[in-house]
Amino acid sequence: MSEPVAPAVPSYRSPLLERPGAVPVEGIDSGVAWHYGDPVGEQRRLEAGQARADLSNRGVIRIAGPDRLTWLHSMTTQHLSGLAPFTSTEALLLTPNGHVEHDLHLVDDGSATWITVEPGTAGELVAFLQRMVFMRRVEVADVTADWAVVGEAVDSESTGEPLAWRDPWPDLAVGGALYTADEIEVAGHPEWKWREVLIPRAEFEQQVAAGEFDGAAGTWAVDALRVAAWRPRHGFETDHRTIPHELDWLRTAVHLEKGCYRGQETIARVHNLGRPPRRLVMLHLDGTMNELPAPGATVLNGEREVGRVTTAARHHELGPIALAVLKRSTPPDVQLLAGGVEAAQEIVVDAAAGPSADVPKIRRLPQG
Incomplete structure (x- = not known):
């Protein structure tokens, strides 16, 4: 298996790296803190819902227009047409051979679809999506410069909550399938409560300056909780040959009864006839x-x-x-x-x- 290749990450430095004790991350997550001097304490507070994690290096894409959901439905692994406002879901964009190319953390607010993606990948994805517009009534924009992402160990979502993507993992989504052993589901899958809150970047910087992130957690804490929950992440658990079945990603990100999309043949063939x-x-x-x-x-x-x-x-x-x-x-x-x-x-x-x-x-x- 080839070693994962990190995407080119634009030069970015979170204002939280100016905090005393902040240790920056190297690699895909560069630009934010690995920890702030107390990684174990940060992890405990994050798990308890008492801390937030700086994910402000993630890419943010906004798609407007009346055709946005049916258009995304036609290209991705997820059933998106008719998605209710403020309902979070996960979708994968595959290569023609069925290999994972992008992981889309997606929520629609009733007038636009918001997607967060891995650091450094928004520009490439937006360029691809714009080439696929054709005659559809959609408007695709990379709004990373205007919006920051913050992670929390909270899974609630409603119209009264801030604009956020709630991670569906490890629940079995409609149309999905489990690739774990039966005894795991009987005993109980490891718990994972997580959401990504979208905040206007100017407001995020104001909150940092006001000390509202003084108890923040670094990526050390996020990764530890994610690994314990068996939660795959694009660019970490994936390489150029990854198919979703290998990572139990049919659980949350693939709908097996929807229409054609790029890479669907591989999804169906492996699920129905083979093994990953x-x-x-x-x-x-x-x-x-x-x-x-x-x-x-x-x-x-x-x-x-x-x-x-x-x-x-x-x-x-x-x-x-x-x-x-x-x-x-x-x-x-x-x-x-x-x-x-x-x-x-x-x-x-x-x-x-x-x-x-x-x-x-x-x-x-x-x-x-």
């Missing part, structure tokens, strides 16, 4: 090691390379953990070596998952 070639796992890492495996580090079964680490983190309760993508044939009970660190697997995507007969039935849209 790789599977997502969570690794429990040897806690005696001081260093975490780097993203892209090789995972070995004995001397055989079986996959790559995608995200590693230190969780305040679980200790050192990581997400990794392995070959489907890797035995689930073997001890692995992840970037030189001993690791035990916790299965996320079941090696038997694939044909629809082997996974829970999809949820259907209500009739009428």
Whole structure:
């Protein structure tokens, strides 16, 4: 598996990096803080809903016009036509071969559709979308310069709440399918409550200056909670060959009963006739090691390379953990070596998952 390639991130520096003790992130998330001097405390406060995370480097796209939802419906993996105002959903934009190209965090406010995307990718995505407008009544704009994103461990959404995308993970969306083992769903999937609040950038900077983010959490905290919830992230758990089945992404981001879209043939073929070639796992890492495996580090079964680490983190309760993508044939009970660190697997995507007969039935849209 090829090491994930970070997109070109425009030069950006959050005002929160001026706080004493702020340590900047390197790589995809550059421009915001990795932590502010207390990563474990930040993580606990974030999980408890007592802190916010600076995601102001994320891209923000606004799409207006009466055809916006049916137009997006025709191109993405999600059922978007008729999406109710202030209902959050997740959609993927795939290559013609079915590989994940963009992950769209999407909410419509009744007059426009708002999408947040990975840092440095909004310009490329907007350019593509504008080429696909044709005769549709839509207006696509990159509004990253005007809007900032803030993350919170809150999952509520209503017309009384601020404009925000609520992450549907790990709920099974209508039309989706589960690629986890039955016993996981019976015992209970790890919890993940998360939303991305959109704030006018001028207002965000005013809030920072007024000290309203003095208890902020860095990306260390966000990654630790995300890994513990088995939540895949584009650019981290993905590479140029990733198909959604490998990451259990049919759970929230793919509707299996909608019309044609780019890459649909691969989605249907693998789901109905085959099995994904790789599977997502969570690794429990040897806690005696001081260093975490780097993203892209090789995972070995004995001397055989079986996959790559995608995200590693230190969780305040679980200790050192990581997400990794392995070959489907890797035995689930073997001890692995992840970037030189001993690791035990916790299965996320079941090696038997694939044909629809082997996974829970999809949820259907209500009739009428």
